[in-house]
Amino acid sequence: MVKKIIFFLAWLGILALSLTGINFVLFPDKYIFSLPVLTRLSIFELKMIVLSVSFIYLFLVLYRFITLFERKKEYEKVTENGIVKISNTTINNYVLDLLKKDSEISNIKVSSERKGKKFYIYVKFQILAQLNVTDKISAVQNSVKEELNNNIGIEVKEVVVNISGIATQQASNTGVN
Structure with missing residues (x-):
């Protein structure tokens, strides 16, 4: 400083x-x-x-x-062997693959942006009606933050979750909403 x-x-x-x-x-x-x-x-x-x-x-x-004040396109991680650049697309795909493992959510859309040294992740998906929505959102936010921090080393400032819809158990199994 x-x-x-x-x-x-x-x-x-x-x-x-x-x-x-x-x-x-x-x-x-x-x-x-x-x-x-x-x-x-x-x-x-x-x-x-x-x-x-x-x-x-x-x-x-x-x-x-x-x-x-120019925005950097890629996240840069300095290691002992040099600089590793991770693009936003890679981070979005990583979060998308992480969320696809959860069978209780569907129609996932992920975007991210960098502001300074922090990342903001924006997630939009449908959730099953039988779940407690607030608990599920909190779990998704914590999961994304922890996974990105532990596995890639990216500190996520905030994970914004938008629910695009609430699906029934039948609709999520058959793919019809």
Whole structure:
């Protein structure tokens, strides 16, 4: 956390430097630079150097802010042998296979998204009418969280379950709803 704060302050410093440099070029009478090294350069050369460095800093800050809020497509797990990338499709298929083992739920649809370092899993399915729905939803949520954390190493922040319908015992056996 301390690294992130220091990094943020460094980028704020770069932003301030770039804005100061651009201000120096546009309004030269507002700042007085009287260093001996700067007296050997003409005013035009000095302005071009400051303007170039300032625009480079400004583009670096803008690039960093844009990439800071960019969503990563894959989950990355660092191991001793390198980086393992796991796509959302792989995670969705894993959760789908996990839920297909349960005979009390059917018509399963799974999607997921990544926000920061956390994953959110969205599950939609039909459930049998004879079950206690709230207990079953809680069991599915806990099962998905535990399986992904234990087997793949992905920390799931939340599992959102939507019930698309309640099926009877006959309908789930015959496939007709």
